[in-house]
Amino acid sequence: MRRLVLAALLLAVPAAAQEVRLPVFEAGVAGGGGWLPDYPAADQNHIRGIAAPFVIYRGELLRADDQGVRGRLLRGERLGLDLSFSxxxxxxxxxxRARRGMPDLDWQGEVGPALRLTxxxxxxxxxxxxxxxxxxxxxxxxxxSVRYRGVVFSPELAVEDRAVGLEALGLRGARFRLGVGPIFATERLQRYFYEVEPQYARADRPAYRAKAGYLxxxxxxxxxVPITPAFSFVGGGRVENFAGAANADSPLHRRDWNATVALGFAWSLYQSAAAVASSADPFD
Structure with missing residues (x-):
């Protein structure tokens, strides 16, 4: 989905797990772009990009960094609870072609709790x-204006490696992540992607009522990969399969497979003099 590039901006923000002390506050600019499907199960991709400021805050109870926003109220060795975004x-x-004559799909944002079991x-x-x-x-x-579009549940089994063999090149603190899992959405969100109201129906796009379920x-x-203490690079990709989805019979469901490729960077322009000791846990 198109959200991969936006997620890449969060992954790209600089982090240095090997440092003894890290700035409490950082600010800079992040950018990214990629070849992205127009929507889930679309049959067309387009190149899109974005640049935006970012901030990192490493507080005792609240942290906002490359792992998201975390309340740190539940952070045991095996169990964690974060606030996640996409x-x-x-x-x-x-x-x-499939949506021509229909309303555009706007910017989308997601926010909610994420339980993590190690x-x-x-x-x-x-x-x-x-x-x-x-x-x-x-x-x-x-x-x-802003409109509520429903709820998405996307459980994922993820492998994370913070020592990916780049130390010999002088690139310390690199992180690799691989994840796989299903996506489920409420009717309201499925309708946003796959519903065809009668006024938008045509010969090759009949009216369709979308339903909740498997997406x-x-x-x-x-x-x-942190290139310097202030500059990081991120690359990523995604393959999605929509066979058997709840709305596979929608005229807007055009392809069972989507692929995404994205690249991004982050440049830290300001680091506070105040610092905090980095945790002994490399994943904290």
Whole structure:
């Protein structure tokens, strides 16, 4: 989905697990772009990009960094509870054959709690296997108004490795992540993607009423590499399958497979003099 590039911006923000002390506050600019499907199960991709400021805050109870926003109220060795975010680019219906004449798909944002269960970990390497259970509310915006679009549940089995063999090149603190899992969405969100109201029906696009349920399954990966203490690079990709989805018979469900490729960067322009000791846990 188009949200991979926006997620890449969060993954790209600089982090240095090997440092003894880290700035409490950082600010800079992140950017990214990629070749992205217009919407889930679309049969067209387009190149899209974005640049935006970012901030990192490393507080005792609240942290906002490359792992998201975390309340740190539940952070045991095996169990964690975070506040997770995601997003997606807008898509013009004029540029998509299946949706031509229909309303555009606006900017999308997701926010909600994510329970993390660590199934296995090797701190010495360091690497771990997580079962992540995010439940997010979805909103869309045309930058003039915001509309609630439903809820998405996307459990994921993820492998995370923070020592990916780049130390010999002087690139310390790299992180690789690979995740796979299904996606389920409420009727309201499914309607946003797949419903065809009668006024938008035509010979090759009959009216259709979307329903809640299984949306698809995705396999995604990302690699973040700190080039300097202030500059990081991130690359990633995603493959999604929508066969057997609840709305596979919608005229807007055009392809069972989607692929995404994305690249991004983050440049830290300010680091506070105040610092905080980095945790002994490389995943904290």
């Amino acid at each position: 997003g997606a680019f807008p898509s013009s219906s004029d540029d998509n 199934l296995w970990r090797d701190v010495a390497r360091p690497r771990r296997v997580n079962l992540e259970l995010p439940v997010r509310a979805v909103f869309s915006s045309d930058l003039a 698809g399954t995705r396999l995604q990966f990302s690699l973040r």
